[in-house]
Amino acid sequence: MYLLAKQLAGSMRALVTIENEIVEAKRRPEAEQDVLALEKERSTLIRSFTRSELLVIQTVMNIGQSERGYRFYANSERSEHGDHYEIIHLPIELNEHELMQKYSYYLVHKTERELADGIEYYTAVSEQLKEGMAILKI
Known part of the structure; x- marks a missing residue:
């Protein structure tokens, strides 16, 4: 599973990039069409x-x-x-493979659609992906 995560690093970065572009576009009131196009691109990805x-x-x-x-x-x-939060950099005791196994344990029962819906409708995807990729060193 960790090997697939390494292979998907570029795709996960692309997802983070699209989300960052959405955030930037939302700051411009005249960019409503851009936001819609970016959200569609995110969904398609x-x-x-x-x-x-x-x-x-x-x-x-x-x-x-x-x-x-x-x-x-x-x-x-x-x-x-x-509101503001900061990350507390606690020591991580598991290796990358053990982390992937631990955090995927209950996900194996979800269908493709449930997984896609969960990612698509969640608003903090880029934050969590960046932090997860940093922890896994990918």
């Missing part, structure tokens, strides 16, 4: 993956979400939304 690839991508996201600790600051002045 996600739906183009096989079940195995979606399983790996979701696993990398889960690692990025759950393997580190987070400190949350409500009503922080560091964010325009008032």
Whole structure:
């Protein structure tokens, strides 16, 4: 599974890039059509993956979400939304293969559509993918 994750690194980076472009486009009020086009491109990319690839991508996201600790600051002045969190870089004791096995354990029961829907409708995909890829060193 880890080998497939390494092979999918470029595709995961492409997904992160599209999401960053969506965020940038949303900051421009006249860019509504651009946002729609980018969201369609993101959806098409996600739906183009096989079940195995979606399983790996979701696993990398889960690692990025759950393997580190987070400190949350409500009503922080560091964010325009008032909330801020920072990653606590806890030591990671499992190797890459063990992490992939641990975080994919329950995902193996999901269908291709369930995996794709979960990735497509989740809003923090790029954050979690970047962190998961950093943890896995891919």
